[in-house]
Amino acid sequence: MKFSCEFNDIEYFFQTEIGANTNDKYHLFLSGSKLTKYQNEEMRFHTLYINAKCEGSELNFIITGIPLSLEEEEQIEELEDFFEAKEIFEKIENSFDQMLSVSKAPPWATKEYK
Numbered sequence: 001m002k003f004s005c006e007f008n009d010i011e012y013f014f015q016t017e018i019g020a021n022t023n024d025k026y027h028l029f030l031s032g033s034k035l036t037k038y039q040n041e042e043m044r045f046h047t048l049y050i051n052a053k054c055e056g057s058e059l060n061f062i063i064t065g066i067p068l069s070l071e072e073e074e075q076i077e078e079l080e081d082f083f084e085a086k087e088i089f090e091k092i093e094n095s096f097d098q099m100l101s102v103s104k105a106p107p108w109a110t111k112e113y114k
Helices: 032-039 072-086 088-100
Strands: 002-007 010-018 043-054 057-069
Touching: 010 072, 010 088, 032 043, 032 057, 043 088, 057 072, 057 088, 072 088
Parallel strands: none
Antiparallel strands: 002 010, 010 043, 043 057
16 A cells, blocks of 8 residues: 655655565564464555655655554555554654754754754
């Protein structure tokens, strides 16, 4: 599934694909309802490709092992929850801030961080 959005002046392009067969090694981490969906083959582990563009710069990210439904409508809701829980947008914004900043020092080396 492919989709895109814009958030805080950053353009995002997303693509999900069913990931490699995990041979059930990750199913122990699923909640009861997700485990049932997984066992009924209504859910699989996916790979998420993110392409983010800001001020002429571009960053690419790949996240593997995300449990998502096979139905696209449910995938979008599950991805929203995943993005909020893992603070994906905030992490990408921080990456752009660091990349586009005048100071090339890592964030932990700045006065504001200490």
